[in-house]
Amino acid sequence: MEYLLTFSETEFDGGSYERWCPNEIVDFWSIPYEERVIxxxxxGLSFGDMGKxxxxICKKCDSKKVKTIFQCS
Incomplete structure (x- = not known):
């Protein structure tokens, strides 16, 4: 099976925000909580607690060509 894509409820988390947070936002953690969530x-997706x-996909399979794995922090 080959990796196809990931659905994540957030764009970034506390460990990766420096790489994925927009450059215009200098100090993400100083922004009020309600604005940070947006x-x-x-x-506004929710897959548990920071879920993904x-x-x-299997290009050679006749049946069950797609497999999903759910991960919740």
């Missing part, structure tokens, strides 16, 4: 999770769904 920046961090603009789609990984999708894999």
């Amino acid at each position: 920046i961090q999770a603009p789609l 769904i990984y999708f894999f």
